[in-house]
Each structure stands twice: as structure tokens, then as C-alpha cells.
Amino acid sequence: MAAVKEMKTVTASSQVHPFDQLSSEEMIMVSQVTRQAKPAMDIIFNTITLKEPNKQEMLSFLGWDTSKPRVSRIEREALVVALERPSMKCYEGIVSLDQEKLTSWVHVPDVQPILTMDEMLEVEQLVLKDEKVIAECRELGITDMSSVFNDPWAIARHVSYPGRGRRLMQALMYMRTCEDDNQYVHPLDFVPIIDLGMMKVIDIEYIKPKNSKFARPTIPMQQHNFLPEFVGEENYRKDVKPIIVQQPQGVSFSVKGNEIDWQKWNMRISMNYREGLVIHNVSYQDGAEKRPLFYRLSLSEMVVPYADRDPIHARKHAFDVGEYGLGLCTNSLALGCDCLGSIYYFDAVFNDHNGQPYTVPNAVCLHEEDHGILFKHTDYRNGRAHTVRGRRLVISHIVTVANYDYGLYYYFYQDGTFEYEVKATGELNTHVLAEDETPEGYGTLVAPQVNAQYHQHIFTMRIDPMIDGFNNTVGQVDVKRVPYPTGHPMNMMGNAFTAQTTMFRDTHEAQAIPSYETSRVWKIFNENNIHPVTKGPVAYKVTSDCQVPLYAQDDSVVGQRAGFAKKTIWVTPYNENQMFAGGFYCNQSSGEDNLESWMKEKKSVSNTDVVLWVTFGMTHLPRVEEAPIMNCEVLTGVRMQPCNFFLRNPAIDVPPTNKKINHSVDAKIAPKEAGCCSTKL
């Protein structure tokens, strides 16, 4: 393994690709250069990240755009977002890494940049030391403040402190009855408001019972835990025999720096503070031709709006990408726990408030999985069966955003199919009810007095396609009955139906929701490349299994801030300033600059460099079975399949396997103990 690690390091330092995130060394340099250029400023380094290279230049650099002389060198730059103390003014800086120089420094008025892990941890501590908070806890019967915990949340929009003039958070309060106790079943009924400029609690609000007949709720004290010391290892199931996944001949992928090759796919990955994992420059080898598919894939934003009308709960609509950063919330993964088999890990580097880098080891997991039968056909005449097993490449990371945990999975299949999946797990957000109070149609009691409110998880993936080139058009396919009744000469047996394709030509057309009635799907076409058999433009089909509308009113706070959640499909012309569906400055935003606002002006998205935004999600009515921990709810958010893109099934060259190759065996079954769980005969 020593050799492998060494190789990794050498690659990283000697051969930096323009898509590679900043190294630790680069981050240090960026903060040093910035401080030297602004010696009088007391700077909080909110964000230090790669300023991604200009797309036009990159298309040439990568060889996809051959219309101009090839760009052979890309200038490497870093983006700095900084807060100045004590004014808390926000600045955006650009540092040239090649020149080691701050080339731009701009004050950005009236914004609040992303919240950081430093702030989460600082705020929790300051809340616990606040006299008013201590007094409230005492009133609830808590004398030991070390048993009190809080999850600091973004404020969304606060009635008393509107706008973005002050940097605010709200703290959701809990207690623990002992070390590592599950705090989410012991919620407290008040919410401190914190000013991060002043670094103090400026207000305390109360979640009052909706019906005045209820008194202030007591704290539910019943334990409800999942950690081993609470479940008791002696209570674990005894009959879970190990499943071992091995690749004695090694894995089928190769890695060089951040570049991955596997089964005709080629791509690069990076990890940034915000979207976490990003996939760049995805192509598929089709015979002698390397065909471009996607310039960039990422989860651009998500929102988790809650249903309860209480003004405090109504503020709960977390933007986990734009407010907290999926990168900043990324777990360090454990071999054999998070991923099984032969695993390759990538580390990630982020910055703290001092501009110092820190590494999250094993931030990204890369491995391949058997994925069952790829294809099979039997000739029933002679029983000749041909079965080929398929597999997928999995690139994943896991984030923890306070109570919830999300597994985020990019899947690549041998036949050119791509899928993006979210696994939602972790802890339900809860609040306390008075003893006889009910959730009143806004939630589920998951334990006495513990209300897990209804909510939604809505995600928007940003897909920057280059289906056989960067000029693409998105269209919609609707299936319909023919307009002739049964018995009509055009529909004698009444069975006829057909499919209709609508090309989205501008941003006003390019907004769509699902239709069960028409089995609606979408396609990304390249109208410049006509398929020789179908005579239509080559395409990739886009589908999603998980479609929900946004239930908040269109003009609600969350409706304004999370406009992206209102439609499944949005198409915009490429614009390097439009990377995040909730806006770059999402925190405390009011929807001034986000995907929905970008769509207002009518712009062409026809046969040009377009970006496709796909929204998916779930409406989550919690179940009792989701406490004390929620089993993964799996959302296959986006699936993209070649659809009249190749000349045939591109995976017929996948070799079949058999028991000699994969060592499958007949299971040996021990005779069952008499009387054990049997239906007595």
C-alpha cells in the first residue's frame, strides 16, 4: 500500500489538472497572499476554493472544441469569500495561483456567505453559556448545562430581523440524559436567535402549544437510542452471517490523480466545500471514438421545507448545499462500513476560518459493484440461455447536516447509463408537544410528546451536458392515445397510441413537471448529429423515479427562496455565474438571484450550450419506524440512458461470468431445529 499512497502524492503535486481542487499547499498560499495584500483587515476566511476555469477555454483544452487553436494552458485561480471583522462585510477575492497574487478584491453588499463548521461549533458553545438560555433550561428542570445540546440552523428569513444586514442563526435545543444519548427525542421548546457578528444570543423564541389549553410542555425523558451501548450487543441479531466481496485480481478501474477510467467511461472528480462531489468531463468510448457526454455533474442545491404553520417551524427549510455546504459536511468514510469490497478513497481538503487547510481523509469512495443481470435471453425451443451480469461504478460520499445524513451516489453502468441516487438516513427533526397535544395534521408522534413534522426533501441536480458536443437541445416526450375511437378506421381495435416530442426552444418553454397521463420523459438531443438508423438526432433520455411538487405556496418564503423546487425540469443557457439553483449567496436570501429568477427573461436554449436542472425529492411523512434512526430512504433522482445514441447495445461486449470465475456455490443449509418458528404441522 505504501507504493500506492506514494504514487497518489506524486501525481497530485507534479501534475495538477485544471479541474483539481486546491491542494493544502495552494490553500495556504491563497490565505497568505490575501493577508499580505490586505494587511489591515481582520479576515474570516469563509471559503477558499478553486475558481473553476472558463468553460470555453476548457472545451478547447480538453479537445472537445476544435474550432479554435487548442488552448494548452489554463490559468489556475482561487476564489476567496471573506468576512471582515468586526463589520462582517463580505468580500470576494480572486487569487492567481500562477502569479501568487490577489488579482481582484470586491466588497459584495447585502449578502451572507455560507455557514461554516467553525460557526456551527462556536454557536453551540456560546448558546450554552448564555444566561437567558441557562435560565430557560433551569425553568424546564435542567440544572446541568452539560446535558444541553443544540443544532445551530440557518435562519431562513426572520420576521423581526429581515434581510441580510445581520449574520444570524437559530439554535434548535435538545438535551441528553447521558453521554451519546439520542438528543432528538428530548427536544426543548425554545429557540435562541444568534447574531454571528456580535457572537451572542439576541433573542429567545418559544414554540407554544397551538391550543391554549396546554401548558408549557415538559421535556420527554424516555430514552430512544440506536448506538450499541444502548441496544446492548447481547441483544443483537445472532444470525447475520458475513457477506464478503472480493476482487482477487484487482479492481476494473484505474485512477490517475483525480481521473478515473472504467469500462469505456472516462471522467474526473473533484470535491468542493459546497456541492461536495463533482464529476467533470465525462465521456464514453464508442469503438474508436471517444464521445463526450457531460461537462459537469453535481448536486447544485437542496431544500428541506417543513409543514408546520407555527412561525418558528415555518422557518425550517434547510438548504444543505447553499447554507451549510455538502463538502463541509462530508464524512470521513470507514472501510467495510460505508463501502464493501475493494475500495479506493479520495481525500478532500477544506479551509477553516484562519485560511488553514484541513483534510477529510477518505472523503470519497470509489468502487465497483455487481449489479445483477445486465441482459439475458433464452431460446425456449432448445433452452439455450445467454446471461451476462452487469456491474456499476459507484462514486459516493456521505454528508451529515445536523440531524440528517445523506448518502450521495453517482452510478455509471457498462451500457452508458448514469444514475444519481440519494439515500436519506439519520435522525428525524423533532419538536416537543405538551403531554396531550397532537401533531394536528402536521406531523407524526414517533414517541410520546415527540412530534416528527411532515416535510419534504427536494434536490436539484445541475447537469451540464455535452451529448456529442456542447450544443444540445432539451425536449420532452409525451405518449398519447390517438384521437380516434375504437372501431374508427385509424383505430379499429382501439389500441393505438403514439409519442410526441416537443423541443424546448427557450427558457419559458423549458420548464416542466411530470405527467403520469403521458408517461412523460425528457431527452437531451444533439440536433447536429443525426442517428443513421432512426434518422433523428442522437439523444440521452432523462427520467426520475422520485417526483413531488413543492407544497409551500408559490409566494411563501420557501417558495421564493427555493423556486427550483417548483419544477422538475429547467433549462438555461450556460452562464458561469449560474452554478447553484438556490443562488451563490443562498444563506438568508430572498430569492433575488436563483434558478427561478434566471428563467424570467426569455432566452434561447435551442441547439446551444445549455444546462439542464433536474429536481426530484420525496414528501416525508415520518413513520414511527424511523425513530430512533431512519433506515435509508433511497431516491433514484436522475437516470440518463443513451436513447438512439449508439448504433446498438454498447454492452454486448461484456463477457459472461460463471461459477468458476466468481466462485458461486450451492448454499449449505443446516437442517432447521425442530419447533423453531415453524408452522407446526
Add this chain to the structure above:
Amino acid sequence: MAAVKEMKTVTASSQVHPFDQLSSEEMIMVSQVTRQAKPAMDIIFNTITLKEPNKQEMLSFLGWDTSKPRVSRIEREALVVALERPSMKCYEGIVSLDQEKLTSWVHVPDVQPILTMDEMLEVEQLVLKDEKVIAECRELGITDMSSVFNDPWAIARHVSYPGRGRRLMQALMYMRTCEDDNQYVHPLDFVPIIDLGMMKVIDIEYIKPKNSKFARPTIPMQQHNFLPEFVGEENYRKDVKPIIVQQPQGVSFSVKGNEIDWQKWNMRISMNYREGLVIHNVSYQDGAEKRPLFYRLSLSEMVVPYADRDPIHARKHAFDVGEYGLGLCTNSLALGCDCLGSIYYFDAVFNDHNGQPYTVPNAVCLHEEDHGILFKHTDYRNGRAHTVRGRRLVISHIVTVANYDYGLYYYFYQDGTFEYEVKATGELNTHVLAEDETPEGYGTLVAPQVNAQYHQHIFTMRIDPMIDGFNNTVGQVDVKRVPYPTGHPMNMMGNAFTAQTTMFRDTHEAQAIPSYETSRVWKIFNENNIHPVTKGPVAYKVTSDCQVPLYAQDDSVVGQRAGFAKKTIWVTPYNENQMFAGGFYCNQSSGEDNLESWMKEKKSVSNTDVVLWVTFGMTHLPRVEEAPIMNCEVLTGVRMQPCNFFLRNPAIDVPPTNKKINHSVDAKIAPKEAGCCSTKL
């Protein structure tokens, strides 16, 4: 392994469970007893199968109904469906296996029982020997009839031969350019009609080009193959390294005869000629209590209607359960190909026309799979992560129905979740076009002159629930905005939404389609068992990822015959004669006796013994990439999750695993060859 096989045999013969399908010995006895009772009859044994025991008696026998004295013995009976030669009259017989006696023999007028594999094979041969067919082939340039093949299909309803008076099939004609060539890219343009009573071709019909400007199509001769001898093993991908799944300590399930125990689940399986795999008497161990969940689960019917208005194509709407039988079409599975790891197989026994049994070895695959993370939560404060991997029990079989192959998977998860999944693979049904003819909005050209028509695959699962007992009620949950605008005192921030549950009280209410607008789900409630925390009835939630409407007109032939496809959800009171959504005598039916017709009379389905029918499917617009073989299209048709059924997550006692237990390793990556597929820097 000898010991294991021996144990299996001993169990089967010495201890027959009432749900066990007929053994070979029993089948022989049934045909002997029948022949002896009807010595003058020339009998074709169409079907010999278990007559499933009376449900009321079984509920007592199984211990679920304790209101009456326990039934300790169940009479074992067989159902015989026979055709008499030469009249082709249909008879239904009951044979008592205990008494070795034919106890009932009834002529059933005006029906056509299921088509058998014997008939498929006989019809193909007689078509090829028919003089008119030979003449047609000659006209198309074929002189060697050994290159001609045909797939005999059910007739659906034929304009010239309506009703069920004659037993008919239609033959879809193809040729092969060499042995094992893929015939589906060489379709011929005529369709012989066969009378199975006369065993002769009675008519030949022509698929004419829609536009008269086209002449009779020639046969497309281009090869389009996936078998190894055509692809060439030298062309296989070289970089697919083996993935090995092993369970050195054995599997976690136990099997006794047809009874399976795994991870708190207990159930029985059986295989019959029609539905193939059936799961019986499913329960989950909840602490000291064994809680009943499902009395019986099966795929009751499916239909594949095609879109083309041409009267011949319009007849194509295969009912693969009711016309051909999933059991009869079942593959014998191969270790390491169809299933990977440590596999336990069950055989299946069916009868031929002579009443002789034949065994399909390895008809059902039983194994367990790692299923990724079951749950995970990290406390972001200290980084303490607890990750538990989950797994599922997979019980599956694979059927081949002429061109298509379906993998049918029953999944049981450790937390009480059940899923039913269909993987559609195999060959697209195709027909020939004239050289410049287009599919005219009814299909996709997957190769020159080869039209793969649009179609749908629609499946209806029969779920006979016993959620904490056999009296259940099905209800629907719809999520809605509250009726107050943003700023209203009841919806200040505009975020409020709620969920509304509607209980289906009768068969007229109990018909539903999906609703994106309301995130609609369904639940099976037990109104007699109130959950102590939520104070509502315990329930299982029912969802489906794959919902499509039936595009055929309501009064079309397929609309009448496949009424089940018109709704997602249907609930009926339990009736032992209502097992199959397309009717018991589905072949050549007109919809006289099927799920839709059973719903017409208003009957109570409120807190009684109900059956839930869930329809799901896909609208299939073929892609070029699905030729010469279609990669598995995966349909998660039904998911059932405990929803306020248990007191907490029932899987918190699943032990965590780690790399010591599961031998996960860091992947060793060989340094990439310079210049190989890299984006040159």
C-alpha cells in the same frame, strides 16, 4: 452436498405442507386417477396443479384465526383442467389426493384454458410444414424451411374467428441466416392463424405497408447478434475483473421443505404453472410476538399491449400469466450467472399433455445480498459515526415468454420492508417495414427495416394481506397545501401543508390512480389494532415507482380484456374464485370475468378479509440500444413498508460490520499507462 440434497428429498416426501405444490408422484397419481375415472375420454392434460386449501381453514390451521377450534388437518386436492380430443371441450376436475379419487368433473363451456409449452412447440412445427406457409416463404426468397422460425402467440380476439369456440393461435414469422442467429431482426410479413383443435393453419394474414406506395417488404438480412460466437470472444472487454461474493460462515437463512426463515421473517414458497413463484403466510417476529403480514403474494397477471393500429399488430397484447403461464415459462437457473454468491435452489414440477410430470431444476433462486447502508448517523460534534449495513433476502425466478425475458424478484429487508421488482430483458418484438417505410409514430427503427413497436408492460400483483390479522382496510393518503394563502394567520410563512387519509369502504371507492400533485400513497390498515404512540390503526404503506396509464381506449379489445391495467389500486373482498386479474380463463377471453368486472357490484371492503391488487408498469418506446438485446429495465413495482406498525425501527438490533468481518480492502491501483485515454496535460 449429498447430505443436503438428501435432507431436501426426505422433507418433501415425509412432511407435505398444505401450500406445497404437487410432487411428481402426486401428479402421476392425479392423471392416473382421472384416466381411470374417465376411461372413454381422450384427455389432454392442460393443467394439473394444487387446488389451494380453503383460506378460512388455513387461517385456523396456521394459528392466525383462534376464534374457532384449531383445524389440524387440511384435505389435499388437485385441480385438473383438461381438453377432450377431438371435441376440444374443456373440463375441470378435482382429485382428492387423500382419497385418490376424482371427486368432481365438470364441463366448462365456452372457455379456452391456458396455452402450454407443448402447444407452442407443436404449432411451430406444423406451421413450418404447411404448404401455404412454404409458398409464402418461397415468394420471399426462402427455399430452405429450416431457416424459418415462428413464435406462436395467443390470438387475443380475432375479427374473423371471434369468441372462444375454436382454440386458436397466431404465429409471428422470422428467419435465421444461420444457427442461433437472432431471428427478431429478420421478421417476415405474414401471420398464419392456427386452429389447435384441427392442428392446422386455417388462414394467412399480411402485414401490409400502411402507405400503398410501398411494395411488399423484403426480409432485412443484416445480422444483429449478442451470442458469443457472433460477438467474438476476442472482442470482449478485457478489463472486467472478477467480483466474488462469499459467505464462509454459511448463509443467514434456513430452509425446511418450502419454508424459509431469515432475519425475523418466516414464509413459505410454492411454484405453480401460472403465477410461477408464490409467497405464502408471511410473518415477522416482533419481540415475543410473531405478527402476520401477508397470506399470499403473487404476480396475478400482466399484459403487453402494442401501439400499432394495424389490425394484426393490434391483436398483440400478451397476457404472459394467463395465456402462457409464468411457471410454464420458467428458466432453469445457472449458478454464478443468474445469481451470485451462496445460492439455494428450489426445483419446480409441471405436467405435460399426457399428465406426466417434468421437473425444472433450479427454478427458484434463494439468496441474500448486501444492500448497502441500512442506517447511519454521525454526531458532527465529535465525529462519532454509527453505520450499519443492511441486506435483503432475494427469492426470484426468470421466465422466457417468446422474445421477452422477465426476472421476477421478491425482496425482504431486515426492517420489515417488502419489494417486488420486475427486470425486463430479452428481445424486442419487431416487424418488417418496406425499405423506405417509417414507423409512422408507432415504433422505433432499431435496424434498417426493423420496427420495434411502442408498447407497454403492465403487471398486477395480488396482495392478500393479513396485517396483524385478516380483517384489513385499505386507505389512501393525499398531501395538500392548507387552504390559506401566505400571510393568513393559519399560514403566516406560506409553508403549511397537511396529509389527508381516505379509507376505502367499498369496491367503488377502492379504485385509484397515482397523483403527483398529492404525493399519493396507499396503506393497508388494521383498524382493530391501534398503535400505542400514534393512536391510529397500525398499517403497512404501499408505494410503486413505476406507474403508467393504459393507453388503449377503455372499450378497446385490450381495454376490455385487461381492465386491471386501468387503475393502480383495486381492493376486493376475498373470494377464492378471484385469483387472477385477467380471469381464470384468460386465453381468448373478452373480459367477462376479470378484476374490472368483479368491481362492478358494490361490496364492502371495510375492515374485512380484503385483497389488494397493485398495478404497475412501463410505457416502452424502444431504443436502438435495446437491440440486439435489451439490458434489464428494472421496475420496482410494489414496495410495502411498516408505517406506524412497530414501536420503533425494528432493525436497530442488526449488528454493525467492519473490515475485519467482511474483509474489505483498500483497492490497489496500478499506475495508469501513459497516454491511455488521458486528457493530455
